[in-house]
Structure formats: structure tokens, C-alpha cells
Amino acid sequence: MRSWFTAGGIPSNHCGRHRSLTRIIGVDDLSTIVREVGLTRLLDDLILRLREALFRHDSETVITHDRTGFDYLSPQPGLVEWMPAMDRTTNTATIKTVAYHPNNPTTIGLPTVLATTSLYDTTDGTLLSLSEATLLTALRTGAASAVATDILAVDDAADLALIGCGAQAVSQVHAISRIRDLRRVIAYDRDPTVAASFASRIAKLDLQIDIEVVGESGLGRLVAEADILCTCTTVEPDAGPVLPESEHRPWLHINAVGADFPGKTEIPLSYLQNGLVCPDVTSQCLVEGEAQQLDPMELGPDLAALTRNAGEYQRHRRLLTVFDSTGWALEDLVVAEMIRQHALRLGVGVDVDLQPGAGDPHDPYALLRPLVEPTQVSTAQGRS
Amino acid sequence: MRSWFTAGGIPSNHCGRHRSLTRIIGVDDLSTIVREVGLTRLLDDLILRLREALFRHDSETVITHDRTGFDYLSPQPGLVEWMPAMDRTTNTATIKTVAYHPNNPTTIGLPTVLATTSLYDTTDGTLLSLSEATLLTALRTGAASAVATDILAVDDAADLALIGCGAQAVSQVHAISRIRDLRRVIAYDRDPTVAASFASRIAKLDLQIDIEVVGESGLGRLVAEADILCTCTTVEPDAGPVLPESEHRPWLHINAVGADFPGKTEIPLSYLQNGLVCPDVTSQCLVEGEAQQLDPMELGPDLAALTRNAGEYQRHRRLLTVFDSTGWALEDLVVAEMIRQHALRLGVGVDVDLQPGAGDPHDPYALLRPLVEPTQVSTAQGRS
Numbered sequence: 001m002r003s004w005f006t007a008g009g010i011p012s013n014h015c016g017r018h019r020s021l022t023r024i025i026g027v028d029d030l031s032t033i034v035r036e037v038g039l040t041r042l043l044d045d046l047i048l049r050l051r052e053a054l055f056r057h058d059s060e061t062v063i064t065h066d067r068t069g070f071d072y073l074s075p076q077p078g079l080v081e082w083m084p085a086m087d088r089t090t091n092t093a094t095i096k097t098v099a100y101h102p103n104n105p106t107t108i109g110l111p112t113v114l115a116t117t118s119l120y121d122t123t124d125g126t127l128l129s130l131s132e133a134t135l136l137t138a139l140r141t142g143a144a145s146a147v148a149t150d151i152l153a154v155d156d157a158a159d160l161a162l163i164g165c166g167a168q169a170v171s172q173v174h175a176i177s178r179i180r181d182l183r184r185v186i187a188y189d190r191d192p193t194v195a196a197s198f199a200s201r202i203a204k205l206d207l208q209i210d211i212e213v214v215g216e217s218g219l220g221r222l223v224a225e226a227d228i229l230c231t232c233t234t235v236e237p238d239a240g241p242v243l244p245e246s247e248h249r250p251w252l253h254i255n256a257v258g259a260d261f262p263g264k265t266e267i268p269l270s271y272l273q274n275g276l277v278c279p280d281v282t283s284q285c286l287v288e289g290e291a292q293q294l295d296p297m298e299l300g301p302d303l304a305a306l307t308r309n310a311g312e313y314q315r316h317r318r319l320l321t322v323f324d325s326t327g328w329a330l331e332d333l334v335v336a337e338m339i340r341q342h343a344l345r346l347g348v349g350v351d352v353d354l355q356p357g358a359g360d361p362h363d364p365y366a367l368l369r370p371l372v373e374p375t376q377v378s379t380a381q382g383r384s
Numbered sequence: 385m386r387s388w389f390t391a392g393g394i395p396s397n398h399c400g401r402h403r404s405l406t407r408i409i410g411v412d413d414l415s416t417i418v419r420e421v422g423l424t425r426l427l428d429d430l431i432l433r434l435r436e437a438l439f440r441h442d443s444e445t446v447i448t449h450d451r452t453g454f455d456y457l458s459p460q461p462g463l464v465e466w467m468p469a470m471d472r473t474t475n476t477a478t479i480k481t482v483a484y485h486p487n488n489p490t491t492i493g494l495p496t497v498l499a500t501t502s503l504y505d506t507t508d509g510t511l512l513s514l515s516e517a518t519l520l521t522a523l524r525t526g527a528a529s530a531v532a533t534d535i536l537a538v539d540d541a542a543d544l545a546l547i548g549c550g551a552q553a554v555s556q557v558h559a560i561s562r563i564r565d566l567r568r569v570i571a572y573d574r575d576p577t578v579a580a581s582f583a584s585r586i587a588k589l590d591l592q593i594d595i596e597v598v599g600e601s602g603l604g605r606l607v608a609e610a611d612i613l614c615t616c617t618t619v620e621p622d623a624g625p626v627l628p629e630s631e632h633r634p635w636l637h638i639n640a641v642g643a644d645f646p647g648k649t650e651i652p653l654s655y656l657q658n659g660l661v662c663p664d665v666t667s668q669c670l671v672e673g674e675a676q677q678l679d680p681m682e683l684g685p686d687l688a689a690l691t692r693n694a695g696e697y698q699r700h701r702r703l704l705t706v707f708d709s710t711g712w713a714l715e716d717l718v719v720a721e722m723i724r725q726h727a728l729r730l731g732v733g734v735d736v737d738l739q740p741g742a743g744d745p746h747d748p749y750a751l752l753r754p755l756v757e758p759t760q761v762s763t764a765q766g767r768s
Contacts, residue, residue, distance in 0.1 A: 078509060086464070095466060095479070095481065108508050110741070114739055118502070123459050123460055132740065166746045355498055356498075357495075358489050358495055364518065367518070
């Protein structure tokens, strides 16, 4: 049997056929890449790459489709969605598929969310890589908040508040700590066990930031003392907002990360009406983000326009601003390209042959031929 | 480094985490499966499975999205499309991605069409398999014609005519030969070199059928002497039809396989108006199939309704019938499931870990932990 492994390269002439291999980047490969590169350096690299991609973005160069998918109630409630993106400047496209099955942890011991990203070369259509994408999603969601926050938060922002201390909160803190010198995180979660474990989860990142966890009675102070505030809750549709309408610093910047479903919102309408609201993808935010609560005319620039015109929008640093983050397929494309480059450089992952050679374009069975030959050779040898 | 290979099973408890692995089925794996099972037995299996899936199909159990995608003109003209399907009876979903880059053979030595299919378990969202799909597409397109032809062609159909002798023609002949006792294939291609190689491509299948290749002057006779006729050309949009309006047997059954793009049609309007036209997917055929030429009210049953009511529609065997085949995502799902089952049974392909363990659902970095532990252990051993 021919080996599946190739030593970090793409053999251009294999058995007389051009072979273009696909790099599979699994869970343990991500661990290896993180160990070699460092999680913080990866995040810094991603923030930079995302900013560059947003800067060169326009509706001609980057095409994304809003996420769509299948949903069902049996045998377990769940959904499978796909988020496609194409970047004409890098000649790449991605399709991230995200599966959401809330009963997984209790029924089968798998996470609620499973995701993978396929990265294509649009010069010839080859599948360049397939990678695990729940880690990548957390990183890119953090990086998107970092890009928006870096433009819209005051320079000396030091107090970060969190409402919702689940998985997204970890990478939000991590990413925002890379663009502002945070002194303190004040955090709240309606689930006391999630709140209780928050400090230890953050401690592993060794960020040198004080963590203060407050109960419901501390919510007013949490809002009042924040320079930057992230909402990343799993609030049910029509059960929001999760952020109380209490006094806040005039320069508060909010990253609203949780809303990703029709009816689901975290931020009170008054905040949105009084602040500059920047959606990541306007069309998607109007359906499933905080922007559901507004008229399209009330929205500020989207994330790409914000990044391209960062100098202009920095005027808003002393005012209330909201980044409406629903998750954009372009972010998935940027992080998938980054991880593939690290995997190739480090020789991490496994190459598989999913692309047939040119063969005979008029014979669909031509790709089957090469394996017949070795058998014939071996038979001949047996006779000699 | 942990081995990527697992001996044909899914370890349920790996390093304390549930691991659900993804089987990658590459080009050479398909060759191995075909060598072990036999191409003809695979095709027979697929025809049976497709018929069963069509039989149990209704709009509640099977959900498909019409294909959509990205297209572009630079650096090379091309497109990447995705075709999603979900079957609630098997709790599976597939996304097939198809890339079309007509310059590939001359610029880079790759085929014009590249395709892969991802198969998901909709009970928990795991990615069950990723397989090469150009071979699978040829097989399922042939199988779909076989299912329609078996219902609509006369029992003693012996003469099969082909217009277009490219890749699709090979699997059309192969599949139809499995449901009717063919005596002769009469074939035409406007490209003399493609026509010239046709007989040798079919000969490799050892079907015991006479092959007669005719030039343009023989087209009238080709139509006149056919019991079954397949059009599988690459005619340009608005350049059709490719089938002449000449005399034909009253019971002629046509499989119109080529049309897959707005404006692209192969069959003269008069044939469609005089015959029973069965689309594979009505909505898609109205946009890119022969059905573009008709009003929706003029269409017969779709492939699933035809299969469910086969007894009723067999009355049309003595009359003109047309199967309008644009390619249906359900067919891709059925063939992907079949190939994965053979791969698991035969221990073919490679398992990769694209699904993280349950870990800590509140820490996106939790999936990174296990690889840290072996390093610590190894350091401790070094000290002892």
C-alpha cells in the first residue's frame, strides 16, 4: 500500500500523474502547531491577517454567503450549517461547516459544537486543506473583536467587563488583552458554576490580569466600571437583553458576541440608539444580530469599512460604540489559511490524495487504473 | 506522535476523551474498493440503494438545497459549487463540492472537474467521511439513468444510442447495461478523437455489447434505431439542441444528461412536448435542465415520484419518455454512504481526528491540553 504520508511537500509527478494533495489538520495537529508557535503569537498573527483582509475587502474581491443549513428535532435536536467565503485577492475559498447539537455532552460525550473548514484553491479547484475549526472559530471571533476594539475603544482602556463566562469569553479576553493593556476583568455569568471556573480558565493563559467575578447584584457596578464590555451569552431568543440599562462610562465600547439567531439579542435598544453600531456583516446582523433591533439606516460602518476608515472612526473612541459580531465567513477563511501555512511550514498534519490525476478526461473510471498495474506486476513476478 | 492509523474501528475512549474519527477515502482507496468489490457490483448496489432512497423520499424526509457557488474569470475561469442533502431516515447529510476549471488539463495537468463529498452524522454532527467524488458522481449519474430507464424503457430494449461520447457516456452505458440486455450501442460525438476512443473505453468494461460509432451523416439512423438514447454533450448554452428532430421508435426513452446550466439544452422542444418528461429535481431542472423549455405544468413526475409509482408509469414504456437529469444532491448522499460502508468493511482509507473530545465546554482551548501531558510524562521519565 502506498504511504499516506509525504514529508511536507507536494509531489508533482507521482506514478506519471500530477498529484495535488490535501493537508488534513486534526485536533492533535492544532495542539502541535500551538505548542510550536504559541497561542498568543498565533492570535497576534491572526489579528494582523484579519485586519489586512478587512482592509483590502470590497464587495468585488470578497464574496461570502450568509450561513444556511439543515435543522431537525430528531433523533436529537440539532443543525448543520455551512458558511462559504471566497477571496479573489488570495484565490482561495472556504466552506466552514458547523454542527450544533446541545445534547452531545450528555448523550455521547462530544462537544455541543463541532466544526471543520475546507480550504480551496480557486485557481484550479483543489482542496488545499481540511481542518478542525472549533478552536479556529474561537480564535477568529476573538480576533474580530480585537480589530473592532482597537479602533473604537479608548487607548488607555484597562477595565474589561464580561457578561457570559463560557467558551467565547476566554478568547475574547485573550484577544482584547493583545490590543489593550488590561488591568482587570470583571465577569458575570448567570450560571454560578461557569462563573466559578472562569478565573482558572483565564489563569492558564498567564495574562497577568486581575479577575473579579461578581454575582447578579454586582452587574450595575460591572457596567459602571467598564471601558470595554463583551456580551457572550447563550440567552434564548426573545429573552434578552442581558446587559442592564445602568450608568456606564461615556467611552464604553461593547463587543456583542452572543447573538447569532433570529430573536436573540443581548444589548438594550437604548445603547444601540445612543451608540455607533458596527455590524460584522450587515445583512446577517439584520437577521440574527443586535441590528435586528434597528433600522438599516441606523447602522454604522460594517467591520470592513470600519477597518478601511479606522482613522475617521477613532473619533468615536470617547463615545459609546457597539461591535455587532455574528461571525463572518471571511474570518474563517483568514484563520484557515493561517493554520494551513503553519501546518505546511512545520510539517504537521497528514496529506491525502483526494484529487485524481488528469488521466483520460473522457473516462470516469480512468482514475482507477494505476492500482491495477502493481497487481499485474506482482503476478508476473510470482510466475518468474 | 500519535498514529493517524486505526485498524478499522472507532476507539470510543482515547486518552479519556470520546473520539469520533473521520474516514478519508482518497483516489487510491476508491481503486482498492473497486478492486475488492468490482465496479459492476458497486454499480448494481448503487442502483438498488438509489431506488430505495427514492422510494422512501418525500419532502419531509429528504431535504436538498439546489446547487449554488462562487464563479470567477481570473486567474483562470472556473467555479466552486456545493450541493447539500439531508436524509432524515438515515440521519445523514452530505455536502458535495464540485470545482470546474476547464483550463486545468492544459495549465496544470489536473482534471477539469474536481469533487469531494463530506458525509455527516446528523445525530451528533460528526463528519463521518470525506471522499473523492468525481468517480462517485459518474456512478450516481449512471445509476439515476438506470433507475429511470428501468421504469420507462421497453423490457426488450436492445439498442442504446449515445450523442456525446465523453466521460458521462461511459457510466451511462455501464449503468443501463445492468438493467437491460443491450445488444448494440450506436454512438456519435462531434469531436472525432473522442468518438474514436469510445469503443476502447467501453471495451475495458467487458460488457459484450457491439459498439458502432457513426459520423454526423449517421445521426438520423442513430435516432431511428434506438430503443434508449442518452444525450451527454458539453453543448454551449443556447447552442442546442444536439438531438436531430428525425424519425424515432414510438417507445424511445431518452436520458438527457448534459444540461446543467441556464440556457444549456440538448433535446428539441417537440420531443419534450410529445413525451413524458421526468425531471430529477423539478426546481433545478426548470433553471438548468431540459425543463427550461417547458411550463411547469407540462412536466411529468420527478424521479422520486416516478420510482414510488413505478407500476403506474410503466404504461409509458410504449411511448416517448424523457428523463431530465441535472444531478441531485440526494444521489450524492446515497453513493457517499455506500462507499463509506465499503471502506469501513474493507479497512480502506485513513481515520483522522477532526472532532475534539467533550473536554471543558467552557474553554475553547481545552482541546489543546492532551498533547501537553505526554511531554510532561516524557520529561519525568528523562529524570528518573
